[in-house]
Amino acid sequence: MSVDLDSSADAAALGEALGDAISQLPEYEALREAEQAVKDSDEAQEYIERFEQSREQFMLARRIGEATQEDAQSLRAIQEELHELPVMQRYLAAQTELDQRLARINDAISDGLDIDFASAAGSCCHD
Numbered sequence: 001m002s003v004d005l006d007s008s009a010d011a012a013a014l015g016e017a018l019g020d021a022i023s024q025l026p027e028y029e030a031l032r033e034a035e036q037a038v039k040d041s042d043e044a045q046e047y048i049e050r051f052e053q054s055r056e057q058f059m060l061a062r063r064i065g066e067a068t069q070e071d072a073q074s075l076r077a078i079q080e081e082l083h084e085l086p087v088m089q090r091y092l093a094a095q096t097e098l099d100q101r102l103a104r105i106n107d108a109i110s111d112g113l114d115i116d117f118a119s120a121a122g123s124c125c126h127d
């Protein structure tokens with residue numbers, strides 16, 4: 001499919017339409033619902049808070065050269081416990097499904113370009 005663009009405003013309008021279309025995807029809606037479920041879960045929020053505190057402590061210890069392998073393993077263990085929660089598993093699965101759908105959309109956009117669209121959109125320099 002080819003679209004004639006008269007101006008950059010036309011391209012911006014197409015981009016906005018694409019964003020609107022993406023927001024209507026079932027994968028996008030599933031992610032939003034899963035995200036809200038995580039926010040509504042007291043258990044998940046406790047794990048997230050515990051993980052964030054541990055990560056901050058680990059990063060501080062790392063900056064001053066006092067982080068140990070045991071500290072890193074402890075942080076990973078907390079993250080694994082968080083990821084084992086059913087509500088978090090649903091969120092991560094929904095995120096993966098949306099990522100895969102967006103990758104297919106990126107491929108479709110990139111087919112007409114000589115660069116990877118998503119990579120180029122967030123990059124300052126191209127080879």
